[in-house]
Amino acid sequence: MKKQKFIGFSVLLLSLIFLFMSAALPIDSRNFNSSPRTLPLLVSAVMVIFSAGHLLFPSFSIEPATINKKVMFRVLIFLSVILAYTLIIEKIGYVASTFALAMLSSMMMGIRGYKQTLCFSLILSLGTWLLFTKAFSAYLPSGTLF
Amino acid sequence: MEQYFLSALSLVSNVGYILALVIGVAAGILLGALPGVSAPMALSMLVPLTYTVEPEIGFGLLIGLLNGVVFGGSIPAVLVNIPGTPGAVVSTIDGYQMTLRGEAGKALGVVLIASFVGGIFSILCLIVSAPAIAAIGMKFAPHDYFAIGVLGLCITTGISGKSVLLGFWSAMLGVLISTVGMDYITSQHRFIYGVTGLLDGIPFLPIMVGLFGFSQVLVNMTEPHENQKIVVQKISRLLPTWRECKGLVKSITQGSVIGTLIGALPGPGGSVAAFVAYDAIRRTSNRDFALDPHDFGSGRLEGLAAPEAANNAVTGGILIPALTLGIPGDASAAIILGALMMHSITPGPLFFQNNLDIVYLFYNSLIISNIFMIVIGVACLRIFVKLLSISTETLTPIILIMCATGAYTIQNDYFGIVVMLIFGFVGYAFRWAEIPAMPLVLGVVLGSIIEKNLRQALIIEGGSYMGILLRPSSGLLLLLSCTMLFVPYIKNVIKYAMEKKK
Numbered sequence: 001m002k003k004q005k006f007i008g009f010s011v012l013l014l015s016l017i018f019l020f021m022s023a024a025l026p027i028d029s030r031n032f033n034s035s036p037r038t039l040p041l042l043v044s045a046v047m048v049i050f051s052a053g054h055l056l057f058p059s060f061s062i063e064p065a066t067i068n069k070k071v072m073f074r075v076l077i078f079l080s081v082i083l084a085y086t087l088i089i090e091k092i093g094y095v096a097s098t099f100a101l102a103m104l105s106s107m108m109m110g111i112r113g114y115k116q117t118l119c120f121s122l123i124l125s126l127g128t129w130l131l132f133t134k135a136f137s138a139y140l141p142s143g144t145l146f
Numbered sequence: 147m148e149q150y151f152l153s154a155l156s157l158v159s160n161v162g163y164i165l166a167l168v169i170g171v172a173a174g175i176l177l178g179a180l181p182g183v184s185a186p187m188a189l190s191m192l193v194p195l196t197y198t199v200e201p202e203i204g205f206g207l208l209i210g211l212l213n214g215v216v217f218g219g220s221i222p223a224v225l226v227n228i229p230g231t232p233g234a235v236v237s238t239i240d241g242y243q244m245t246l247r248g249e250a251g252k253a254l255g256v257v258l259i260a261s262f263v264g265g266i267f268s269i270l271c272l273i274v275s276a277p278a279i280a281a282i283g284m285k286f287a288p289h290d291y292f293a294i295g296v297l298g299l300c301i302t303t304g305i306s307g308k309s310v311l312l313g314f315w316s317a318m319l320g321v322l323i324s325t326v327g328m329d330y331i332t333s334q335h336r337f338i339y340g341v342t343g344l345l346d347g348i349p350f351l352p353i354m355v356g357l358f359g360f361s362q363v364l365v366n367m368t369e370p371h372e373n374q375k376i377v378v379q380k381i382s383r384l385l386p387t388w389r390e391c392k393g394l395v396k397s398i399t400q401g402s403v404i405g406t407l408i409g410a411l412p413g414p415g416g417s418v419a420a421f422v423a424y425d426a427i428r429r430t431s432n433r434d435f436a437l438d439p440h441d442f443g444s445g446r447l448e449g450l451a452a453p454e455a456a457n458n459a460v461t462g463g464i465l466i467p468a469l470t471l472g473i474p475g476d477a478s479a480a481i482i483l484g485a486l487m488m489h490s491i492t493p494g495p496l497f498f499q500n501n502l503d504i505v506y507l508f509y510n511s512l513i514i515s516n517i518f519m520i521v522i523g524v525a526c527l528r529i530f531v532k533l534l535s536i537s538t539e540t541l542t543p544i545i546l547i548m549c550a551t552g553a554y555t556i557q558n559d560y561f562g563i564v565v566m567l568i569f570g571f572v573g574y575a576f577r578w579a580e581i582p583a584m585p586l587v588l589g590v591v592l593g594s595i596i597e598k599n600l601r602q603a604l605i606i607e608g609g610s611y612m613g614i615l616l617r618p619s620s621g622l623l624l625l626l627s628c629t630m631l632f633v634p635y636i637k638n639v640i641k642y643a644m645e646k647k648k
Contacts, residue, residue, distance in 0.1 A: 003579070007312075007579050007581070011315050014319075015318075018322055021337060025334065025336060026334060028331075028332060033604050033609035033610070033611070034331075034600075034601040034604035034605050034609060035332070036329035036331070036332055036334040036336055037336075038597075038600065038601060038604070039321070039325055039593075039596070039597040039600060039601075040322060040325045040336070040337075043318050043321050043322055043325075044322065046318065047315065047318050047319075047322075050311060050314060050315070051315070054311055057639050057643070058639075058642055059309055059310070059311050059635060059638040059639045059642055060309035060311060060312065060638055060642060071368050071369060074367065074368040075364060075368045075571075075574065078364065078367050078368060079567065079571060082550070082563070082567050083564075083567065085550065085563070086560040086563045086564055086567070087560075089554065089560055089563070090560060094551075094554075098547055098550070098551070101546070101547065101550070102543050102546075102547055105367065105542065105543040105546050105547075106539075106543050108367055109366070109367065109538070109539040109542050109543060110539055111539050111540065111543075120540070120543070121543075124543060124544060124547055125547070128547050128548065128551050131195075132195070132551055132555060137198045137199070138194070138195070138197070138198045138555040139555070139558045140551070140554070140555070
C-alpha cells in the first residue's frame with residue numbers, strides 16, 4: 001500500500017471513531033445546535049469527508065511506506081523504558097529512577113566507557129533534581145530510595 | 147506612560163528578574179545554536195520551570211529564551227552551514243559564504259546588529275499597535291472570534307508542510323484533542339472514559355514537550371546518526387565598519403517591516419519571513435559593489451542582514467495577535483499563551499485592561515532581552531561557538547531528562563509523562579508521515595477558542611449557522627478561510643492528477 005493511501009485510511013478510521021464517539025454524546029434539548037457534541041461532530045465529519053475525498057482523488061504523493069523493523073523495535077523498546085520510568089518514579093524516587101533512565105539512554109546513544117556513563121548520569125540526575133527543587137521550588141517525588 | 151516607566155524601573159531593580167533574563171538569553175543562544183533544537187522545543191522544555199516562580203521571573207526567562215534561540219539559530223548557519231533553527235535557513239546562503247572567505251566574525255556581527263534592530267522594531271510595533279487592536283477586539287462578537295480562529299487554522303494549514311491536506315488533518319486533530327475533558331457550558335464529560343486526569347482536558351504543555359522535544363529524542367535514539375562533532379574556524383573581528391553598517395540600513399529596515407507583518411499573521415513564522423525578506427532585498431537592492439564587492443549568494447552583507455532582521459522581527463510580530471486577540475501566531479506564541487494560562491491569565495482584548503502589569507512586563511522583557519542579547523552575543527560568542535561541538539550522544543539524554551522532569555512537574559503527577567510519551571510517539575509518526583506538527587499545536591490552542599465562540603454565537607443566533615455566515619465581518623473572514631483552504635487543495639489535486647497522467 002502506498003504511503004499516501006495508508007495515511008488516508010488511518011485518518012479516515014480515526015475520524016470515523018471520533019464521529020461515532022461524538023454522536024454518542026448527549027444533545028442539549030434547549031440548544032440543539034450548541035451542545036457538547038457540536039464541534040467534535042462537525043470536525044470529525046469534515047475529516048471523514050476530506051479523508052474519503054483523498055482516497056478517491058489523491059492530492060499529494062509521498063515516498064512509498066518503508067517501515068524499518070529494526071527501528072520500530074528500538075522505538076518500542078525505548079517507549080517501554082519510559083513507561084517503566086513513569087511507573088517507578090513515584091515508588092523509588094526521582095533521583096534513583098532518573099539516574100537509571102539517564103544510564104540506559106546514554107548506553108542506547110552509545111556513550112563509550114562505563115565510568116563516563118556513570119558520571120554523566122549521576123551529574124544529570126542530581127543536577128536536574130537540584131535545578132527543579134532548589135532553584136525553582138518544584139516538587140519531585142522522593143520514594144523509597146531517593 | 148508614567149506607569150509603564152515605573153514598571154520598567156521596578157523590573158530593572160529586581161535582581162531575580164535580571165538574572166532570569168540573562169539566563170534565558172544565554173540558554174536560548176546556546177540551545178538555538180545546537181542543530182535540531184527549535185524555539186518551540188526549547189520553550190516547551192523550560193515552560194514547566196516558570197510555573198513555580200514569580201510571573202516576572204518566569205516570563206523573563208521565557209522571553210529571554212525566545213529572543214536568544216532565534217539569534218542562536220543563526221550561529222551554526224553562518225559558521226558551519228547548518229541552520230540551528232528553521233528561521234535561520236536563509237542565513238546559510240550568504241552567511242556561510244562569508245565564513246568561507248574568512249569573515250565569520252563580521253558575518254556574526256551583522257547577524258547581531260540585524261537581529262537587535264529587527265527585534266526592537268517589532269517590539270515598538272507591538273507597543274504601538276497592541277492597544278488599538280485590543281480596543282477593536284473589544285467590539286468583536288463571538289461570531290468574529292470564531293471566524294478569526296478558523297482563519298488562523300486555515301492560514302497555518304495552507305503553508306505548512308508538503309500538502310494542504312496533511313496540515314488540515316493535523317489542525318483538525320488538534321481541534322478534536324481540545325474537546326477532550328469537561329464541557330465548559332454543560333459540565334458534560336467528553337471522551338474521558340473514566341480517566342480523571344482528563345477532566346480538565348489533555349494538559350497542553352506535555353503535548354508540546356512530547357511533540358517537539360520527546361519526538362526528537364526518539365529520532366536521535368532510534369535512527370542511525372553521525373557523531374556531529376562540529377569544527378569551527380577561529381572568530382576574528384566581530385563588528386562591521388560604520389560605513390558597512392550604513393549600507394545595511396535599507397536591508398535591515400525592509401527585513402524588520404516584513405518580519406513584523408508576517409509574524410503578525412497566524413502561521414507563517416520566521417522561516418517564511420526570512421525567505422520573503424531575502425527575496426525582497428535581492429530584487430530591490432541597488433547593489434553598490436563599491437561598498438560590498440560580493441553579489442547575493444556569494445556572501446553579500448545585505449543578503450545576511452535582511453533575513454536576520456526579519457527572522458527576529460517575527461518575535462514581536464507573533465505576540466501582536468497572541469496578546470491582543472488570544473490567537474497565537476505560531477507554536478512559540480502558543481506555548482507563551484499556555485504559560486500565561488498556567489498563571490490564570492487569559493490573553494485577549496481584556497488582557498490589556500485586567501493585566502496591565504503583565505503587558506508592561508512583556509514589553510520591558512522584550513526590550514531588555516534584546517539589549518542583553520547584543521551584550522551577551524558580543525561578550526560570549528566565542529564561548530558559544532566552542533560549545534557548538536557538543537555531540538548528539540551527550541545532548542539527547544539531557545533533552546530526555548529535561549522533557550520528562552518538566553512534564554512531571556506540570557501536574558506533580560506521572561500523568562504528564564504519559565501524555566508526553568503518547569504525543570512524542572504521535573510526533574514521531576507525524577515525521578514519518580510528513581505531517582506537520584505545528585497545525586496540531588495551533589488546533590489545540592485555537593480549538594477551545596473556536597468552540598467557545600461558535601457555541602456562544604449559535605446560542606445568540608438561536609442555533610442557526612446562517613446567522614454566523616450572514617454577519618458581514620464573520621462571513622467575510624469565513625469566506626477568506628475557505629479560499630485559503632480550498633484553492634491550494636484543488637490546485638494540489640489537479641497537479642497530482644496531471645503528474646499521474648504524465
